[in-house]
Amino acid sequence: MKTAKTKKSEESAEQKIIEAARKLFTEKSFDAVKTRDIANEAGINLALLNYYFRSKEKLFEIVMQENMQKFFQSIVGIINDEETTIREKVELLVNRYIDMLLNSPELPIFVMSNIKSSTRTQFQGRFRDSFLMKQVQKAIKKGKMPDMNPVNFMLNVVSLTIFPFIGKPMIKNSHNMDDKQFLELIEERRTLVPKWIDAMMKVK
Amino acid sequence: MKTAKTKKSEESAEQKIIEAARKLFTEKSFDAVKTRDIANEAGINLALLNYYFRSKEKLFEIVMQENMQKFFQSIVGIINDEETTIREKVELLVNRYIDMLLNSPELPIFVMSNIKSSTRTQFQGRFRDSFLMKQVQKAIKKGKMPDMNPVNFMLNVVSLTIFPFIGKPMIKNSHNMDDKQFLELIEERRTLVPKWIDAMMKVK
DNA sequence: TTCTGATTTAAACAAATGATTAAAACAGAA
């Protein structure tokens, strides 16, 4: 029996392959990553890739699945909490996303490049049917928020939080910034994005 | 002499190759696009690609250059106009970008995926040194805008305008939307983004 | 220890891929 090893140095080959694949597929495109790159990164024999995962495509699908999970999962809990206000949810969302993206800055580009309209995810309609959407609709109906497509509210939160990570190289380039300055920018957003969203909700 | 053909049906092979390359490289990654794909799309013999452009890399660089140009060029004029107010510039930027992105929705992902921190573009520091940045700094100093990193102001405009196109498949998927609904969403943003930015400028 | 099935390895394969070649077709000048 070889399953369920705990020590990192004695990880199963299967695990090592998945980790290498995740790293490489997340930072480069499917075609840019070669099976030999994955084998090298994992420190295993090339043939093991097909032995355990049948094909590069199958392996990619697993990474895809994991990354989608990571990207959406964290927020599902927040947007469906029936105890918190819209304002509180926004604050939680912004902080949760910024924390996650500081650790995995390449995740958004991966997700955005690889979701095709055709892709069927487990997150179909998860936003539309969320409690947050209902709260926003109610707020609009009550006149506590300007009349707008509620999707645009959600889209604003997501845009203001995620885009800076997608645009990082562009921002650093066009503003001649270093990594430290970029981080300061993001930390300022952690505080300000919720306030900005708040202000937007008062537009008439 | 064969240069400078005008009729579209009688385009030079060189032009046909560039157009095919632009189309394919803009919608798929460098490695996903094969030289034979480009040749087929252009309807020319494979060897002409190397005859005119030396290599796939050189051809890609040309497309890269063109796309960067297209993406940044349109706004340079707007942000350096000394006659318009901040508010007017925001409105112009949002409209200009939405118009462009409705025609070339894949452009943002191309740009974001291919600018590396190392990439040297002709747009180095173009934002930082723009007249708009000076206006924003002055407005902050005068207390007409809340104290913040002026880059974050620019970043908000860009995030709210561009992200929806980057996230289009995700949005359509997670909200079960069709193309028509997505377009309506965007058209609403054309009007609302400037107002939202306006409201954000009043946060204290 | 021997046996058995799972794991790992080096080598090989076939297809795909970027690039080159040499000959053919073409267009305009003389």
Next chain:
DNA sequence: TTCTGTTTTAATCATTTGTTTAAATCAGAA
């Protein structure tokens, strides 16, 4: 027309790439 340089073509090449094979190694059971 003939000549000259340019453009286009089909064929070919050398590598790269995803995958397979068959043998070797290993781990645990009997």
